Amino acid sequence: MKKPIYILILFAIAGVFAACKKQQLMTYNAPDNIYFFYKRNNVRLDTMDFSFAYSPLSVTDSIVKIPFTITGVPVNNDREFVVTVDPSSTAKPGVNFVLPDKFVLSAGKLVDSFSIKLIRTKDLQTNTLSLRLNLNANNNFQIALKDIASAPGVNALSFKINISDVLNQGSFWSGVYSTYFGTFSVKKLRLLNQVAGMPLDYVINGIYDLNLNARCAFWAISMSRYLKDQQNAGTPVYDEDGTLMVMAPSYQ
Structure with a gap:
């Protein structure tokens, strides 16, 4: 009497394998977006x-x-x-x-x-x-x-x-770069590029530079020395608002 039961179980197992095989053969058939x-x-x-x-x-x-x-x-x-x-x-x-x-x-x-x-x-x-x-x-x-x-x-x-085609301070000046370079101005940014060698796009891309602290400190010090030399020579550099151009307090 047990033999028919075994046969039924074998058929059930075979059915499961057949279903799995059919699923594996299914292919992607939706529209590409x-x-x-x-x-x-x-x-x-x-x-x-x-x-x-x-x-x-x-x-x-x-x-x-x-x-x-x-x-x-x-x-x-x-x-x-x-x-x-x-x-x-x-x-x-x-x-x-x-x-x-x-x-x-x-x-x-x-x-x-x-x-x-x-x-x-x-x-x-x-x-x-x-x-x-x-x-x-x-x-x-x-x-x-x-x-x-x-x-x-x-x-x-x-x-x-x-x-x-307009220079601006980007998203990170007030929170990061101002601690090195002080208040933003286009004139200051261009001088940082010409005098200290800071790339113009550093204010938007430099935030991901692992050496940001060292680079910005170097540029701020170089720029501060240049501004002091100009002032001592009697040719002070004024910012766009008419005030003397300076770096952040820590780098003056």
């Missing part, structure tokens, strides 16, 4: 701020790369996608920027980027222009992922670039 994938300091953003002011005056254009990614699996051929310029953009095509002739996700990739040429024009010294790019659906990719759970508030299908 494309979305922007820009990060700064490991934080997802839908806006990039770009300034020519941190480049030498001889620089007339610059290339920026815009990263993007897709859902799905890699394929062994290139796939084109569609990007359009939003009407709200104040930057003008051919004048302030040049887009690629076509937008392509390279074969075998899930994450890629495309390049945009930004052009340095005189109006950027007084105005910040914006370029907003929108992803559009085509035969290769859908655009159903506007909102990403891991980045609330970030628009994954639209990306904005703010373009300027």
Whole structure:
């Protein structure tokens, strides 16, 4: 009487293995979606701020790369996608920027980027222009992922670039650099570059430098000596507000 029970158990086990085998053979069959994938300091953003002011005056254009990614699996051929310029953009095509002739996700990739040429024009010294790019659906990719759970508030299908040519103190001057260089001014920043050798873009990128303390202390001391030498020679350096230019109290 036990034999039929054993047979039933064997059939059940065989059924489980068959089901597992079928599951293993299942393939991905959902539409592929494309979305922007820009990060700064490991934080997802839908806006990039770009300034020519941190480049030498001889620089007339610059290339920026815009990263993007897709859902799905890699394929062994290139796939084109569609990007359009939003009407709200104040930057003008051919004048302030040049887009690629076509937008392509390279074969075998899930994450890629495309390049945009930004052009340095005189109006950027007084105005910040914006370029907003929108992803559009085509035969290769859908655009159903506007909102990403891991980045609330970030628009994954639209990306904005703010373009300027104006030096500013960035996000870290008041909390970090002011302890070395004192109050910010464009004139002071340019002198720090010319006299002490501090790169103009250090105020926005130097915060991630492991040697920040040593470098900033050296630049502040070098600049302070220069300012004192100028004052002793009867040619004091005045800041933009008409006061004597000085470093932070610890470096005067």
